[in-house]
Amino acid sequence: MQQLQGAPWLVAHRSMLKPNQPMKISLLGDDYVIWQDSYGAINALPNACPHMGAMLSEGWCVTKADGSSAIACPFHALEFDYSGCTVLPGSQKQTKSLLQPLELIIQGDFIWTYGGYAPQIPIPPIMNNIAAEYEFIGVTGERSVGTDILSLLLNMHDYNHQNGTHRELFEIEEVQVKQFIDEGLHSHAYLSQPRKSPTLRDILKNPGQLAMPKVLEVHLENFFPFMGLMHAENKLLSLKECHFYVPETETQSRVFILMYxxxxxxxxxxxxxxxxxxxxxxxxxxxxxxxxIYPNTPQKIKLNNEVGMDWVRRNFESFPNL
Incomplete structure (x- = not known):
């Protein structure tokens, strides 16, 4: 996958990793096993055992005498440390590194990586600022979606689809793009979305409706291609809904949301x-x-409010240049 090399990707929040329980992640066509040891150290290796290709993420963690942990292969119980070295049966000597570790950038609870490529754009400080000021209330929406990353990004920046995809959920009657600020790979969109008033039945079914006013005034802040933030505020709360996008393969993308x-x-x-x-x-x-959807369908109709999608297409074609 050549298109987005050099972008930073948030692959996990610390809360998503249980101590000494390996987890599989996919990025830019490669699979990795990521784990957190009992002391909070986080490491990642390619997921295929260099012996016979077993998935290390299906194995288990082993705590070493020095307190560090290693990943045990589920096939033959070979143990690989954070640097990708192992000790073969019958040998007392550690091998050279057989697995190239995935370089991680740990910022508090945020686990970033450039996927082994040279950084082309910096990691923005905004998540650290949010974490310092807001209460973390959880991870939601995590799933792998059978679509390419461009289609995912276009959907996430399509300001018209609330009327269709989410019509029954929010009862939005109209989407008004009040302002779009284009700052290259960074942008802001300010939307006004009048909605039908929820019935008592709607509220009982989903009390979260109480947090939504008659008109949803939304500020969307976008960081191409890896993150989109929704800033929302009302008399009950100030909310930071932080979306993260990860290109797993050419045809598979992952999304998850951190809520503050x-x-x-x-x-x-x-x-x-x-x-x-x-x-x-x-x-x-x-x-x-x-x-x-059929992702390669020629677009013969253009709606109002497609400025966010235009922003995505331009940056996707020119990345990392503006």
Whole structure:
């Protein structure tokens, strides 16, 4: 995958890694095993054992005498340390590195990587700023979607699809793009979205509706190609909905969302779980649509409010240049 090499990718939040439990991640056509040891150190190696190709993510972690951990292959129990070295049966000597570690950039709870490529754009400090000021309320919407990264990004920056994909969820009557600020690989979109008032039945079914006013005034901040933030505020809370996009393969993409909140009312704490469920449903609806489109269909119709999609197409074609 040549198109987006050199972009930073957030592959996980620390809360997604249970101590000494390996997890598989995919990035730019390669699979890795990532794990966190008992002391909080996080490492990643290629997921294929160099003996016979077994998935190391299906193995287990082994704690060494020095407190570090290694990954044990599920096939023959070979143990690989963080540098990719092992000790073969009958030998007392460690091998040279047989697996090239994936270079990770750990910033607090955020686990970034450039996927082994030279950085072309920096990691923005905004997530560290949000984490310092807001309460982390959880991860939601994580799933692998059967679509290429361009189609995923176009969907996430399509300001018209709320009326279709999410029509029953938000009852949005109209989308108004009040302002779009184009700063190259960084942009801001300010949307106004009048919606039908929820019924009592709607509220009982999803109390998260209480956090949504009659008109959704939304500020979307976009960092091409890896992150999109929704800044929302009302009398109950200030919300930071942080979307992350990961190109797994040419035809598979991963998405997950980190949710942060600043409560202005005790009610906000009562609906945290409902907010996570609401956003998970939004992502599921997006995933369902993305897996049922023909991505190479020529676009013969252009709607209003496609400025975000135009921004995605331009940056995708020229990345990393502006």
């Amino acid at each position: 909140m600043k409560a202005y009312s005790p009610i906000a704490h009562l609906i945290k779980g409902n907010l996570l469920k609401l956003i998970d449903l939004v992502v599921q609806q997006d995933a369902d649509i993305l897996e049922k």
